[in-house]
Amino acid sequence: MDIADLLADESFINYCKKSSPEDVAFWENYIIENPDRRLLIEYANEKFVQLFNALADADLEEQVTRLQNRLNSTEPAPVVKMEGFEKKKSSHILPMLLKWSVAVVLLVAVLFTVKYYNNGRNKSFKIFVAAYGERKNIQLPDGSNVTLNAGSKIEIHEGFGISTRDVYLKGEAFFDVKHNAKLPFIVHTPAMDVKAVGTAFNVKAYVDEMITETSLIRGLVEITLKESDNKVMLLYPNQKIKWEHPVSKANDTNAVAAKKRINLIINDSLVKQLQLTDYGNIKEVGWKENKLIFEDELFGNIATLLERWYGVKIEFKDDVIRDYRFTGLFEKEDLNTVLDLLKESRSFNYTLELGEVLTIKLSK
Secondary structure (H helix, E strand, O other): OOHHHHHOOHHHHHHHHOOOHHHHHHHHHHHHHOHHHHHHHHHHHHHHHHHHHHHHHHHHHHHHHHHHHHHHHOOOOOOOOOOOOOOOOOOOHHHHHHHHHHHHHHHHHHHHHHHHHHHHOOOOEEEEEEOOOOOEEEEOOOOOEEEEOOOEEEEEEOOEOOOEOEEEEEEEEEEEOOOOOOOOEEEEOOOEEEEEOOOEEEEEEOOOOOEEEEEEEEOOEEEEEHHHOOEEEEEOOOEEEEEEOOHHHOOHHHHHHHHHHHHHHHHOOOEEEOOEOOOOOEHHHHHHHOEEEEEEEEHHHHHHHHHHHHOOEEEEOOHHHHHOEEEEEEEOOOHHHHHHHHHOOOOOEEEEEOOOOOEEEEEO
């Protein structure tokens, strides 16, 4: 299904509105079983929220107009004389005051709700997505260039390049930033913010990984570590910072131990020099040149790269082969070629299962 199909699907709409526990459970399970569709689901969900808010605003505005028209056309209620009763000056004034008071209260309430909706909604924004199995080149409104790696997305808000240059990243992207000393370029990730003026750098921040990295190729950037009391560090050319999220990110029951671990990591120096591989490439940005590079990497981690790179799903039938380690460089090879070459150094088998998503099962 594409976005249009999802937004027309009653079950998916219930998932977006959180109105049906069964539908919510179904789509959450669908995302787990189909990780390559996760970005599409998130994007469709965001589109639904935008559409829902727009419809809600339109409905509120229509109610305000109706109420105003009703108030304008309201005529005084007729006064009926009752025989045998002494006439009191306030007998017909009080009901009218009550009537108008209720109308004014309702009008104020509706206007307040409209204002609340307008102030509470996010400003309009643009989202750029690179699905599994693809990379995407983007030029932002300020002239900066971005290359999105597979399974990644960035979001920019209204006014980008005019009042702000804030980019919100999930996944991995290479940024070649247009120089503007008066308006810093800031990449936001859950673990760190990367602030630059005019520079070129790579940020890797996949939501399903416990590592966030920034690698600087040119210029100077300022790193703010959100998970370490907003500690600020500077990064110089050919340096990278590799931040491992504390265990408390997933489970905060041992916050003291997590805090000690953070301090230990910082004291051990987070900043490292970028190194050329035996092939003469910088591993951290090799993907931008369609080069899949890994050095002494666990097969489990390589499988995650292959899933994004080729848009497939990989399952390990034997856990022992997860710990196999490989070093290699692949450029434009198909998946079968990559797996066959890996088999030459460590023995394992693989089978292919066709479906909505190609599944590769690895076994001893």
